[in-house]
Amino acid sequence: xxxxxxxxxxxxxxxxxxxxxxxxxxxxxxxxxxxxxxxxxxxxxxxxxxxxxxxxxxxxxxxxxxxxxxxxxxxxxxxxxxxxxxxxxxxxxxxxxxxxxxxxxxxxxxxxxx
Amino acid sequence: xxxxxxxxxxxxxxxxxxxxxxxxxxxxxxxxxxxxxxxxxxxxxxxxxxxxxxxxxxxxxxxxxxxxxxxxxxxxxxxxxxxxxxxxxxxxxxxxxxxxxxxxxxxxxxxxxxx
Numbered sequence: 568x569x570x571x572x573x574x575x576x577x578x579x580x581x582x583x584x585x586x587x588x589x590x591x592x593x594x595x596x597x598x599x600x601x602x603x604x605x606x607x608x609x610x611x612x613x614x615x616x617x618x619x620x621x622x623x624x625x626x627x628x629x630x631x632x633x634x635x636x637x638x639x640x641x642x643x644x645x646x647x648x649x650x651x652x653x654x655x656x657x658x659x660x661x662x663x664x665x666x667x668x669x670x671x672x673x674x675x676x677x678x679x680x681x
Numbered sequence: 682x683x684x685x686x687x688x689x690x691x692x693x694x695x696x697x698x699x700x701x702x703x704x705x706x707x708x709x710x711x712x713x714x715x716x717x718x719x720x721x722x723x724x725x726x727x728x729x730x731x732x733x734x735x736x737x738x739x740x741x742x743x744x745x746x747x748x749x750x751x752x753x754x755x756x757x758x759x760x761x762x763x764x765x766x767x768x769x770x771x772x773x774x775x776x777x778x779x780x781x782x783x784x785x786x787x788x789x790x791x792x793x794x795x796x
Contacts, residue, residue, distance in 0.1 A: 568727070609770065609788045610725075659724055663782065669715050669774070670784055674724040 569594055573660050573673030580650055580680050587646045588676045590660030595640035598663040600670070601633070605656045613658075616643040650680045683708045687771045687787035694761055694794050702756040702790045704745075704771035712773040713782075714738075714747050714754040719768045719789070728756075728769070761794045768792070 570593040580586050590599065599616040614622040614635055622635035637643040647654055660673040688703040706714065716728040716738070729738030734749035743758045754771060768789045774782040 573724075609786045612783070657724075669713070669727050669730050671727070672717075672725040677722075 571673035577677040596662040600661040602659040683785045685787035690791040700758040712775040715772040717770040
């Protein structure tokens with residue numbers, strides 16, 4: 568499986584600020600995704616990060632709030648903009664390599680907004 | 682659309698007890714099925730998977746069989762250990778438009794094993 572490095576692992580941020588989360592994979596992957604896991608909840612897909620083009624967002628998520636970049640096949644960033652306490656969650660990067668039916672997940676970024 | 686239903690937790694067991702976590706699914710196609718595990722403070726790890734009916738996925742003493750007739754993928758382990766304490770997620774993936782696979786997760790079941 569791919570090895571994912573996700574940074575930062577945790578952060579405490581002031582409301583109204585923004586945080587950028589980085590996801591680095593050790594090999595080229597077909598697909599990269601960003602998930603949110605709110606406290607005590609399951610995972611919700613935020614968007615698919617597309618190389619060299621705009622991300623594809625799921626219902627309820629918008630680019631202005633969660634801008635995503637993917638400049639190449641091994642790296643992506645997710646920014647959580649204008650944060651509020653409701654954004655306190657774990658954010659997870661996930662990748663899919665061609666031929667593999669399951670996702671590999673990063674260790675997550677635990678975000679607390681105060 | 683696709684959905685996954687798994688038993689609510691928390692589940693508390695004594696060490697060496699038998700574990701079953703129920704999972705049923707609804708899908709329009711022929712999905713692959715997965716169990717992921719999330720240890721405290723960590724991300725998700727793929728525990729096991731099955732890609733077609735009657736397949737049995739297994740890993741670390743855990744097993745699950747893809748039952749198409751009952752649309753189920755129950756997770757079992759014969760003798761749990763304290764180190765198995767974690768949250769377990771049942772999931773499925775199916776092809777969507779564009780050829781890639783969206784993964785649908787269940788709500789997770791927290792397992793606590795006590796010595």
